[in-house]
Amino acid sequence: DFLVTQAEGGTKTPRGRSLAIPSKNTKRGARGGVPKAQRPRQLMAKGKSFVTSINGIRVIMEKKSKKKPAVVKYILTPNAKIDKTLQFYEDGNRVVDKVFKKHFVQAFTRAIRTAR
Numbered sequence: 001d002f003l004v005t006q007a008e009g010g011t012k013t014p015r016g017r018s019l020a021i022p023s024k025n026t027k028r029g030a031r032g033g034v035p036k037a038q039r040p041r042q043l044m045a046k047g048k049s050f051v052t053s054i055n056g057i058r059v060i061m062e063k064k065s066k067k068k069p070a071v072v073k074y075i076l077t078p079n080a081k082i083d084k085t086l087q088f089y090e091d092g093n094r095v096v097d098k099v100f101k102k103h104f105v106q107a108f109t110r111a112i113r114t115a116r
Contacts, residue, residue, distance in 0.1 A: 006088075007088035011079050011082065014079070017078075018076040018078055019079065019080050020040040020060065022073070038073075040060055040074055043073060043074075057075060060072075
């Protein structure tokens with residue numbers, strides 16, 4: 001399912017009520033993923049995060065300290081559009097067009113030679 005969506009594009013739907021899309025304020029790991037401690041469920045369990053609405057958009061905000069303002073960590077949305085990021089089918093067709101004919105001719109000639 002994951003690779004098909006990446007290769008063809010499509011719409012991601014939530015398992016529950018909404019998807020949590022990380023904002024620019026969400027810390028990322030070395031490979032670009034969100035660490036488990038920074039995911040929505042863990043943030044909400046800490047007690048310093050809350051769900052609110054800003055201009056009609058539901059968000060998860062985290063309050064670091066009394067002096068600093070709350071920061072938007074996630075935007076809650078009912079679904080998300082996944083852009084086509086992999087050229088899986090195009091690359092496959094290109095390789096087949098480039099390689100298949102040569103290998104097929106060799107294999108067919110060998111099959112004819114060794115046929116009884």
